[in-house]
Amino acid sequence: MTRVVRPVFFVLVALSFLLAACGGTPATPVTVVETQVVEKVVTATPDASMPELPAGSVQINGAGATFPLPVYTEWTYAYSYVDPAVVINYQGIGSGGGKKAIVDGTVDFAGSDSLLKDEEYTSGKDLQMYPMLAGAVVVIYNFTPAKEYPADFKAPKLILDRQTLVDIYNAKVTKWNDPAIVALNPDLADYLPAETITAVHRSDGSGTTEIFTKALTAFSADWTAGGASSIEWPVDKAGNGVGGKGNAGVAASVINTPNSLGYVELSYAVSNNLAFADLINKAGQKVTANADSVASAMNDFSGAFSDKLTATIVDGEGAGSYPIVGYTYIILHTTSMTDCVKAEKLLQFLQWALTDPSATSRAGALGYSVLPDAVREQVFAKFGEVTCNGAPVLK
Amino acid sequence: MTATTATSTRFQQLIAEQQASLTPRRKIVNAVMLSLTGLMTLLALIPLFWIVGYVIYKGGQQLNLDFFTQLPRPLGMDGGGVLHAIQGTVVITLLAAVFATPPGVLAAFYAARFPNTPLGVALRFSTDVLSGVPSIVIGLFAYALIVKPMGHYSGLAGGIAMAILMLPTIIRTTEEMLKLVPHALREGSLALGAPEWKTSIIVLFPAALNGVITGFLLAIARAAGETAPLLFTALGNERYDIGTIVRNGVAQNQSFLQILERIVDQPVDSLPLTLWKYAQQPYPERVEQSWAVALVLMIFVLLINVLARLWVEARKRRLQG
Numbered sequence: 001m002t003r004v005v006r007p008v009f010f011v012l013v014a015l016s017f018l019l020a021a022c023g024g025t026p027a028t029p030v031t032v033v034e035t036q037v038v039e040k041v042v043t044a045t046p047d048a049s050m051p052e053l054p055a056g057s058v059q060i061n062g063a064g065a066t067f068p069l070p071v072y073t074e075w076t077y078a079y080s081y082v083d084p085a086v087v088i089n090y091q092g093i094g095s096g097g098g099k100k101a102i103v104d105g106t107v108d109f110a111g112s113d114s115l116l117k118d119e120e121y122t123s124g125k126d127l128q129m130y131p132m133l134a135g136a137v138v139v140i141y142n143f144t145p146a147k148e149y150p151a152d153f154k155a156p157k158l159i160l161d162r163q164t165l166v167d168i169y170n171a172k173v174t175k176w177n178d179p180a181i182v183a184l185n186p187d188l189a190d191y192l193p194a195e196t197i198t199a200v201h202r203s204d205g206s207g208t209t210e211i212f213t214k215a216l217t218a219f220s221a222d223w224t225a226g227g228a229s230s231i232e233w234p235v236d237k238a239g240n241g242v243g244g245k246g247n248a249g250v251a252a253s254v255i256n257t258p259n260s261l262g263y264v265e266l267s268y269a270v271s272n273n274l275a276f277a278d279l280i281n282k283a284g285q286k287v288t289a290n291a292d293s294v295a296s297a298m299n300d301f302s303g304a305f306s307d308k309l310t311a312t313i314v315d316g317e318g319a320g321s322y323p324i325v326g327y328t329y330i331i332l333h334t335t336s337m338t339d340c341v342k343a344e345k346l347l348q349f350l351q352w353a354l355t356d357p358s359a360t361s362r363a364g365a366l367g368y369s370v371l372p373d374a375v376r377e378q379v380f381a382k383f384g385e386v387t388c389n390g391a392p393v394l395k
Numbered sequence: 396m397t398a399t400t401a402t403s404t405r406f407q408q409l410i411a412e413q414q415a416s417l418t419p420r421r422k423i424v425n426a427v428m429l430s431l432t433g434l435m436t437l438l439a440l441i442p443l444f445w446i447v448g449y450v451i452y453k454g455g456q457q458l459n460l461d462f463f464t465q466l467p468r469p470l471g472m473d474g475g476g477v478l479h480a481i482q483g484t485v486v487i488t489l490l491a492a493v494f495a496t497p498p499g500v501l502a503a504f505y506a507a508r509f510p511n512t513p514l515g516v517a518l519r520f521s522t523d524v525l526s527g528v529p530s531i532v533i534g535l536f537a538y539a540l541i542v543k544p545m546g547h548y549s550g551l552a553g554g555i556a557m558a559i560l561m562l563p564t565i566i567r568t569t570e571e572m573l574k575l576v577p578h579a580l581r582e583g584s585l586a587l588g589a590p591e592w593k594t595s596i597i598v599l600f601p602a603a604l605n606g607v608i609t610g611f612l613l614a615i616a617r618a619a620g621e622t623a624p625l626l627f628t629a630l631g632n633e634r635y636d637i638g639t640i641v642r643n644g645v646a647q648n649q650s651f652l653q654i655l656e657r658i659v660d661q662p663v664d665s666l667p668l669t670l671w672k673y674a675q676q677p678y679p680e681r682v683e684q685s686w687a688v689a690l691v692l693m694i695f696v697l698l699i700n701v702l703a704r705l706w707v708e709a710r711k712r713r714l715q716g
Contacts, residue, residue: 056643059661061547063630070678073633074469080634089662091631092672104543247677268677366470 053085058345063091064098064111067207067265068133068328071363072111075353078362082352086345095207095229102127102331108346110331113207114229115310126335128386129310130379131327132354133368134298136289137212138269138276138324139165141261142254143176145191155191157288159184161280162219162315162323168261169199170222171238176259184280193259196240200253200262203243205230211314211326212263218315219323263324266294267367283319293322294369302374309382325369332386340388347383347393354379447693454690457683462691467633470678477688479635483550483663484619484695486637487629490554490659491561491618496611499565504595506566507573518566526563533559534624542628550663553629560624561614568610572603605707612703616696622667630662631672666692 062072069092076088093101095112102110103124112129121127141158149155160168164180167173173180177192185192202209206229214227225231235241242257244250247268254262254274261277266289269276278288287293300316315323330350337343353359360370371379386393461476468475502518509515537556542548576599584594600607625631637658644654666688673685 054643054647056639057647061630061632061662063548069676070470076634077469087634089630089632089634091662093626093630105546106538106542106548246675248675271678 053341055084056087058086058342060086060088060108060342060346060349061091062089062098062109062111062330063093063101063107064331065095065113065207065328066092067113067135067267068111068368070267071133071366071368074362074366075349075359078358079349079352082356083345083348086349088346088349096205099331102333105333105336108332108337108342111328112331113326113328114210115329116308116331121308124333126333127331128334128382129308129329129331130350130382131309131311131371131375132330132350133363133370134294134313134325134327135368136266136294136322136325137208137215137263138266138289139261139263139279140251140254140269140274140276142257143195143259144193146177146193147191149191156185156187157275158188158277159280159286160277162282163222165279166216166220166223168197168235169201169216169241170234171199171240172222173197174238174240195259198240198242198257198260199233199235200242200244200250200257200260201233201235202230202246202250202263204245206246207326207328208247208263208265212324214312214326215314215324218312265367266290270367279323281319281321281323282315282317283321285319287320287322289322289324291364291367291369293320294325295372297321297323297325298327298369298375299372302372302378305375305378309378334386337386337388337393340391340393343386343388343393347386351380351383450686450689450693453683453686454688457687458690462687466636470681477664477666477669477684477691479633480664480666480669480688481691481695482637483629483632483635483668484665484692486550486659486663487553487557487625487665488615488619490551491557492611492615494555494558495561495565495614499562500569500600500607502562503566503569503573504599506570508591508595519570522563522566525559526567529623530560530621531623531626534627537624538627548628548630548662549660550629551659553625553663553665554659556624556628557618557621560621561618564614564617565610568613569603569607572606572610573599575606576602605710609703609707612699616699619665619696619699620667620692622665622671625665625668629665629668631664631668632662633664635661635663666695 069090072090076090079086079088090111092111095114098107098110098112099114099116099120101107103120111132116124116127116129139158139160145155160181161184164173164184167180174196175194176197177194182189182192209231210227210229213223213225213231216223216225217227225234233241236243242253242260244253244262247264250262250264251268251272251274254260264274264276266276268274276289278286281287296318297313297316300318300321301311301313304311304313310329311327313325313327316325332346354371354376363370384392384394461474463476463481464478465474465476466479467477506515506518506522510519533556537552537559541552541555545552580598580602581594584598585591589597640657641654644657649657670685670688670692673681673688676682
């Protein structure tokens with residue numbers, strides 16, 4: 001009998017090791033440190049709005065959209081010099097991953113290009129989205145000229161209008177020398193080839209696709225495929241559509257497929273020196289995607305925010321508005337944050353990112369557009385509504 | 396008597412004749428097949444050397460001292476390194492080793508001693524199943540079990556996910572090694588009056604230690620190269636620097652446990668995770684850096700393997716006297 005009992009004892013020891021590893025270690029020290037930090041603040045400087053905290057004592061974690069990742073990385077890096085007490089960590093795990101993490105409460109803030117769904121609001125209880133930046137989606141293209149460009153000829157940028165773009169992705173305009181395209185590009189008329197247009201789109205679910213397809217929906221009633229992060233593409237059914245994974249996949253497909261076009265984020269096109277088309281907007285003006293034309297689009301819709309502070313800002317009315325634009329958002333818990341020091345530091349960081357000249361200029365240099373004043377005021381007003389343990393976080 | 400010798404010589408003659416007629420063909424077939432297998436061996440080796448060579452070629456250009464001693468800089472700024480990922484890999488792997496070794500080794504003792512009891516069979520069966528579970532599923536499991544209840548991602552959660560991943564390897568290799576220990580040793584020990592637990596610890600374990608260590612290091616090398624489970628548990632953290640944490644902790648008079656807690660209980664990065672993140676970024680300089688990360692990771696895993704072999708060799712020599 002003892003021969004069986006001893007091994008069982010071994011197993012129990014092994015199990016207790018595992019349990020100790022899972023349960024014991026993490027639970028106790030966490031509470032110790034957190035309460036200690038709070039106590040320190042309360043006892044040392046009860047009324048000060050900016051309590052002096054030791055360096056690196058507040059760890060804030062965020063995760064989500066990859067689209068704003070480069071600028072968030074720069075902001076968090078620069079902010080460590082503004083407020084050494086705060087360490088902010090943002091990881092680009094995708095909008096979907098970010099939304100799941102904030103609903104589960106495993107991050108302090110999430111980044112997302114796509115809007116929360118109703119059921120996510122329900123299960124996340126007190127979630128609120130705040131627009132942080134806007135970005136444009138641009139059409140990159142690659143066609144082999146029908147005949148060689150003369151030596152002194154500098155090929156102008158391709159120009160497309162809203163209807164033509166819809167027709168291309170609907171596979172109604174299928175040739176590069178289609179009259180619609182030729183009419184828009186008189187300078188390129190002799191060079192547009194009589195070749196089939198291969199239309200490249202994202203194969204993965206993506207906020208970029210959501211912005212692009214929402215724009216197509218707004219452009220024309222002909223677009224019936226809808227606007228979402230992934231859709232069934234009419235060009236695929238027609239046989240001249242190609243999918244690519246991520247911005248890089250779309251860009252690679254366009255570069256490697258002769259006579260193709262596709263859509264990527266502006267910041268991606270800029271940082272990789274890809275040629276992208278100008279668009280004719282709703283007001284009939286030719287616009288290039290840049291910080292100004294995106295800001296113009298944001299201004300067109302500054303009054304269009306829902307009570308959740310979300311807005312679709314495609315196809316703006318303004319003369320200078322680029323038509324394929326979308327916000328990228330930060331998602332926070334508004335009432336259930338329990339670490340008030342952390343909550344205050346987080347909101348201070350977000351305010352800094354939206355107002356500090358060095359922060360906004362870096363965003364602009366990376367191809368993002370910062371919020372116009374009218375929008376920023378609304379975001380700040382919503383920041384003021386965030387509470388921690390019942391008390392407003394910002395004084 | 397003479398007749399039999401005659402027939403046997405005749406028989407041998409026939410055989411010799413047949414062999415003579417077949418020899419050239421056999422030689423040719425032999426040569427062809429030999430060169431074919433040699434060629435295929437070369438073909439199989441090409442990918443390995445290609446990968447290693449290409450990673451060294453691409454990654455070597457990016458390597459410098461900063462790469463090992465600095466945190467990453469934001470895009471557009473020169474320099475920066477992957478200190479955070481190197482430290483993170485070490486932290487996660489150490490945690491995983493601490494969590495996986497005691498239960499793994501003890502379970503192996505049980506499986507080796509009582510292979511045919513219901514529990515032993517169940518243990519062997521479940522180890523096999525566990526080693527077949529995709530690592531991303533283990534990541535999700537750790538997310539649901541640890542990350543969500545704790546309310547944040549952490550290196551600790553990453554370590555536990557990795558420990559689960561390492562368990563089957565540790566159990567199986569240890570068990571195999573224990574089985575190889577001669578029965579006479581165990582029986583001798585028991586005959587001298589040592590209780591079973593003492594026999595296990597003092598006689599069996601040292602005899603099997605070489606194999607156990609090898610398996611353990613192989614498990615570590617595997618864990619160090621895993622990305623998927625960390626996506627859901629360790630998350631990643633470009634600002635992770637143990638040096639800073641310790642310095643701040645000492646300056647703030649924190650206890651050892653508090654500093655340790657800060658080291659393991661926050662999101663950390665690892666080399667494969669960084670490689671995965673960098674490689675898919677739209678910025679060419681990050682993609683270039685990811686090659687260097689691949690090189691560092693390769694060297695790291697290689698070092699573990701080499702260390703394992705050296706250790707085993709050294710021990711063998713010492714045992715032989």
